[in-house]
Amino acid sequence: MSRKALAPAIVTIVILAIVVITVMLPLALTTQDPVGVLETFLFGPFRNLRYLGNIVEMATPTMLCGLAVALMFRSGMFNLGVEGAFYLGGLGTVAAALLLPMPWWAAAPVALAAGAVIGSTVCVLPGVMRAHFDTSELVTSLMLNFVALFVGLFVLNYFLRDPAAGAMASYKIPLEAQLPRIVPGTRIHLGTVLALLACIGGAIYLFRTAGGFEARLVGSNPSFAAHLGLPLRRVMVRSAALGGLIAAFAGGIEMLGLYTRFSWQALPGTGWVGVTVAILARDNPLLLIPSALFLAYLQVGGDLVGRNFDVPIEGVGLINALVLLIATAAAIIRNPMLLRLVSGERSAGLTKSLPKAEAH
Amino acid sequence: MNGNRVTRRTVSTGIFALALGLAAGVPVARAQGAKKIVLLVSGNLGDRSFFDSGVAGFDEIKKQHGEGVEIKVIEMGFDQTKWLPTLEDVSEQGYDLIYVITFQMVDPLADVAARYPDQKYVLIDGTMDYAGGQFGNVYSVLFKQNEGSYLAGMLAAGLVRDGAVATDQGAALGFLGGLDIPVINDFLIGYIEGAQSVTPDVKIAISYANSFDDSAKGKELALAQYRSGVAIGFAAAGTAGLGQFAAAKEVGKLAIGCNSDEEAAIRPTDAEMADKIVSSMLKRVDVSVARAFELFLSEELPFGSAEVLGIVEGAIGLAQTDNFKKIASEQLKSDIASAEAAIVGGKTTVSSAFGMDTNALSALRDSVRP
Amino acid sequence: MTSNALVAFEAISKAYGNGTRALTEVSFSVARGVIHAISGENGAGKSTLMKILFGLEQPSSGRLLLDGGVAEIRSPAAAVEQGIGMVHQHFTLVPSLTVAENIFLGQEQRSGIFVDREKTSRRVAALSKRFNLAVDPDARVSTLSVAAQQKVEILKALSRDIRLLILDEPTAVLSPPETEELFTRLRHLRDAGLTILFISHKLREVRALASHVTVLRAGRVVGDAQLADLDNDALSRLVMGGATSVARPVRASRSVGAPLVALKNVSQSRGRPGERVSNLDLTIYAGEVVGVAGVDGGGQQGLVALLSGRKAAESGTIVFGGRDMKSGSTRDWRSAGLAHLPADRHKDGSAMSMSLVDNAVAGAHRKPAYRMGALLDRRKMVEATRDMISEYGVRSPGPEAPLSALSGGNAQKLIAAREFASAPSFLIADEPTRGIDIAAAAFLHERMRNMAGTGVGILLVTSDLDELLTLSDRIVVMFGGRIVARFDTIDGLTPDRLGPFMLGLEETA
Incomplete structure (x- = not known):
């Protein structure tokens, strides 16, 4: 029992050790102050409240995206629309905040709700197509991400763009729509609380409601679910809708929490990080919280190295990319089911799902 | 970690304590009396334009002052959520001057500058809202791109007038803008007025790429212009403007670059394309960066206000490239030189898009439509 | 061994790394210019033997003689080199290419560096004429019927100048008239001098086409004779094995209740061959066990699919x-009182990676008993699972363990516990004891008998004839998607009696 409890901590330390040895050490040795680089990477994120805040700020949207991914993966949907949903959710939220006339107290909730609904389409469409036409949701969602991006650019340019701004950027997000900061000295905003609540809610949904139970059954073995007479299509579409709403909501709170204008001209990549977070958390909503925080810690460490030492931005990008890669690889090592999926041992028609280890 | 008994403390507490100890124990080494300056790149280096030019300005400062100055450049990347934390960090690291570039830094800077009133900032190519006496610690630089564009317009119209381009290539001029925004229209208006000073009834095809980085779209628009009878195009569209040169190479016509000497930048990788860039209108970020530092040293830098730099300050100009010398007639060169002198001397005033009425702008654009 | 043998297998054995023995000391020979059938049940080793002959697998021991000389066939290419061609059960054609392109795939007719399409077409036309197999060389394979695709496969094999053609279950995908046409073509090919190895478990077809048969069972040759020397009973005994009648427990005579499930003239022509059924008439009464016999693909799966809403x-x-x-859905069937033990408990009967609790309550999870407001009452679910575990004697590490931690018999017991817990009026037991230990099987038999005693109607589908004869009150035999025999009492019934019906050699219904 104690071994089981310690396992996540040990795995975390192992990942950290691999990252340091394979990425940070070679990089540090090329600089003038290798010890300083390593110190900054490992301990820098704890140096002051603001850096701790940065970790939390960064973990907030990835946690939510991870939740979106986890809910969909759990129901057997390898739906990668989270990225597009996050993007479009951010845009939809800003658009609603700018264009809809609302009393001040309704601004944030209405904008977030509108953004969530608009953004969720990027996940819902592939889900519906999978459920009714058996198209690969992986392919359609990947494609749809780019559709979302270009639709977003069009809307930004023709409806939201501030002509007085010296760049492609929307009008300023109205102050009353912005999410309140809740920890002085940091940018931690109300969205963080919402994200934590969402993860807890996600766990309750998956493990304590009939709907979540059905989603897990469909994801675990669709053939079995059909044998039980469960409405497979409805379960799939419901999961895609939930995932899409959450990912789009993440984009909305990111905008209202940290941004002053919408100016994303490329997919921000937060959804992809969410996939990594979900893999690291083995699709367990409660484990998403430490997983997202851990990844954010590694990224803040990398950013601090980039900021304080003469490491080019590509170097920092490389650190972050490799951290994600190693974290994902470590998760795969821990999860032999994933490996089996990769090696194609479970190739039966309907079971395109990622097999999951059960939560304990 | 003095006084720590080995108890059942969690590992993370230990790490945290260790981290704080290390943080406190690392002093910032620094030469006595040297000025410390930092440039925040809100994007990536290697743009052959604004950011690289800013770094060139820093290099110039280092060359002038040697040991007397410590310079640092931080690339922040395109993830905007990281700009504010970086700005906060450097604001606490004892820099004498913090440089930020582009309009997009205005919002984060407004936040941070208010919280660190003793820290001095320089904002290049953007301006703060100084009304109400705020931001007494921020100095802003804007550019008179209209003046440089005036010269570019003269050049383009002059080449057509002198027959430097074959008559079958058309007689109209082209303009490719990034976005329909005041700063880009400032280029346009100068360009139109400069061209009209040579050929009063000049025709100019105007397109906007609606992007500063979509060079494929830039190329499509430029090709369309060239094919409809445009002889020379002027691109003020960031990276999207590179499409203008690709199009020029494809149809064998001429183009004018923007911000930095783009002929020189492209020559090492594609000489044939570089041959088509007759000159570039210069927006010298490096000059403005170095100039601000000199003024800062002499305590003459007007914090709390925005300066608009033009030809007089050497921050704006037309690149005197080999192509330019080769292609432009002697008459045209001297015309441009005298126009430059007239602007410096205040005898010629170029209109600006800033503050211009939308209707007036539309009327102007319509008047030159081919 | 006859002197004109084209192929001779000499003591061929094949064992796999995991200890499975697919073939043991297989010896027989194939005469030149005949149609030689190889028959046996699924898993008897027919396919493995043919894979060895076609170079797809290597024997563990023994040798292969071609024309009297030892041949080592290391790959299909080597087999083709030796004049051996094979038409697989699952076609290997490229749907988007034309017939001609498929036939000459890998041996394209070139002129210079280009593929000469016209020449290719001409050669296909010539081939098709020579062997009397009419196909349009320029048609896309994706537009062809299954039978036509099979012709293309055969032509593809023939295009390589072969002398031995292997056909693996070629009629599985064909309708009766198509089968008849195929046989005519094959006889032509034989008359033209080709030797044909015909793999089939359909004895009627074997008898119709071949002159000689080799029967495999459990990897061994159990019969090798001219068909003229075997009557139907002898042949079916060879294939089915010496299944003997078993002593059956005497059952209390049971009063059969009202009609529960009634099928009248039911047909379904779509789906895989084993799922197609035609003109089914069957009524299952409350309180009786109706056994369904048949070889794989006889249509039992189709019947189960219809009766479970799939x-x-x-x-x-x-x-x-x-x-x-x-056209009731699974949900309709279940809410009307169906319980179903599926044949494949891994694929359809459970979620192996989920816990015992999850598997035990799945399907019943929306019942009020397991609810606590909007949430599921996990405690009650665990309790119910514990009850099932103790009632069915499931040996497990605990209710929260994954189902994969259980042995097959224990997993099947838990699945049965779940299905039986729904208090059904109708139970489909599809291979209920396949692959589980005797004790668990006996336990499940006991439970099912008790259920029938309480008025549940049971449809028992099983390939285990002992089980069938032990549990059933009456039996129907399916073959080719139809009910070919009905036995309203099982008194005096033996596997030998069922065999010819199961293999499609006889028909009474």
């Missing part, structure tokens, strides 16, 4: 509990 009937009527269920 498929809708194309025509005819299905009534269950007084409701029209012709």
Whole structure:
């Protein structure tokens, strides 16, 4: 029992050790102050409240995206629309905040709700197509991400763009729509609380409601679910809708929490990080919280190295990319089911799902 | 970690304590009396334009002052959520001057500058809202791109007038803008007025790429212009403007670059394309960066206000490239030189898009439509 | 060994790394210019033997003689080199290419560096004429019927100048007239001098086409004779093995209740061959066990699919509990009182990676007993699972362990516990004891008998004839998607009696 409890901590330390040895050490040795680089990477994120805040700020949207991914993966949907949903959710939220006339107290909730609904389409469409036409949701969602991006650019340019701004950027997000900061000295905003609540809610949904139970059954073995007479299509579409709403909501709170204008001209990549977070958390909503925080810690460490030492931005990008890669690889090592999926041992028609280890 | 008994403390507490100890124990080494300056790149280096030019300005400062100055450049990347934390960090690291570039830094800077009133900032190519006496610690630089564009317009119209381009290539001029925004229209208006000073009834095809980085779209628009009878195009569209040169190479016509000497930048990788860039209108970020530092040293830098730099300050100009010398007639060169002198001397005033009425702008654009 | 043998297998054995013995000391020979059938049940080793002959697998021991000389066939290419061609059960054609392109795939007719399409077409036309197999060389394979695709496969094999053609279950995908046409073509090919190895478990076809048969069972040759020397009973005994009648427990005579499920003239022509059924008439009464016998692909799967809502009937009527269920969904069937032990408990019967609790309550999870407001009452679910575990004697590490931690028998017991817990009126038991230990099987038999005693109607589908004869009150035999025999009492019934019906050699219904 104690071994089981310690396992996540040990795995975390192992990942950290691999990252340091394979990425940070070679990089540090090329600089003038290798010890300083390593110190900054490992301990820098704890140096002051603001850096701790940065970790939390960064973990907030990835946690939510991870939740979106986890809910969909759990129901057997390898739906990668989270990225597009996050993007479009951010845009939809800003658009609603700018264009809809609302009393001040309704601004944030209405904008977030509108953004969530608009953004969720990027996940819902592939889900519906999978459920009714058996198209690969992986392919359609990947494609749809780019559709979302270009639709977003069009809307930004023709409806939201501030002509007085010296760049492609929307009008300023109205102050009353912005999410309140809740920890002085940091940018931690109300969205963080919402994200934590969402993860807890996600766990309750998956493990304590009939709907979540059905989603897990469909994801675990669709053939079995059909044998039980469960409405497979409805379960799939419901999961895609939930995932899409959450990912789009993440984009909305990111905008209202940290941004002053919408100016994303490329997919921000937060959804992809969410996939990594979900893999690291083995699709367990409660484990998403430490997983997202851990990844954010590694990224803040990398950013601090980039900021304080003469490491080019590509170097920092490389650190972050490799951290994600190693974290994902470590998760795969821990999860032999994933490996089996990769090696194609479970190739039966309907079971395109990622097999999951059960939560304990 | 003095006084720590080995108890059942969690590992993370230990790490945290260790981290704080290390943080406190690392002093910032620094030469006595040297000025410390930092440039925040809100994007990536290697743009052959604004950011690289800013770094060139820093290099110039280092060359002038040697040991007397410590310079640092931080690339922040395109993830905007990281700009504010970086700005906060450097604001606490004892820099004498913090440089930020582009309009997009205005919002984060407004936040941070208010919280660190003793820290001095320089904002290049953007301006703060100084009304109400705020931001007494921020100095802003804007550019008179209209003046440089005036010269570019003269050049383009002059080449057509002198027959430097074959008559079958058309007689109209082209303009490719990034976005329909005041700063880009400032280029346009100068360009139109400069061209009209040579050929009063000049025709100019105007397109906007609606992007500063979509060079494929830039190329499509430029090709369309060239094919409809445009002889020379002027691109003020960031990276999207590179499409203008690709199009020029494809149809064998001429183009004018923007911000930095783009002929020189492209020559090492594609000489044939570089041959088509007759000159570039210069927006010298490096000059403005170095100039601000000199003024800062002499305590003459007007914090709390925005300066608009033009030809007089050497921050704006037309690149005197080999192509330019080769292609432009002697008459045209001297015309441009005298126009430059007239602007410096205040005898010629170029209109600006800033503050211009939308209707007036539309009327102007319509008047030159081919 | 006859002197004109084209192929001779000499003591061929094949064992796999995991200890499975697919073939043991297989020896027989194939005469030149005949159609030689190889028969046996699924898993008897027919396919493995043919894979060895075609170079797809290597024997563990023994040798292969071609024309009297030892041949080592290391790959299909080597087999083709030796004049051996094979038509697989699953076609290997490229749907987007034309017939001609498929036939000459890998041996394209070139002129210079270009593929000469016209020349290719001409050669296909010539081939097709020579062997009397009519196909349009320029048609895309994706537009062809299955039978036509098979012709293309055969032509593809023939294009390589072969002398031995292997056909692996070629009629599995064909309708009866198509089968008849194929046989005519094959006889032509034989008359033209080709030797044909015909793999089939359909004895009627074997008898119709071949002159010689080799029967495999459990990897061994159990019969090798001219068909003229074997009557149907002898042949079916060879294939089925010496299944003997078993002593059956005497059952208390049971009063059979009202009609529960009734199928009238039900057909479904779509789906895989084993799922197609035609003109089914069957009524299952409350309190009886109806056994369904048949070889794999006989249509039992189709029957189960219809009665569990996985498929809708194309025509005819299905009534269950007084409701029209012709196109009822699984949900409809279950809510009307169906419980179903599926044949494949891994694929359909459970979620192996989920816990015992999850598996035990799945399907019943929306019942009020497991609810606590909007949430599921996990505690009650665990309790119910514990009850099932103790009632069914499931040996497990605990209710929260994954189902994969259980042995096959224990997993099947838990699945049965779940299905039986729904208090069904109708139970489909599809291979209920396949692959589980004797004790668990006996336990499940006991439970099912008790259920029938309480008025549950049971449809028992099983390939285990002992089980069938032990549990059933009456038996129907399916073959080719039809019910070919009905035995309203099982008194005096033996596997030998069922065999010819199961293999399609006889028909009474």
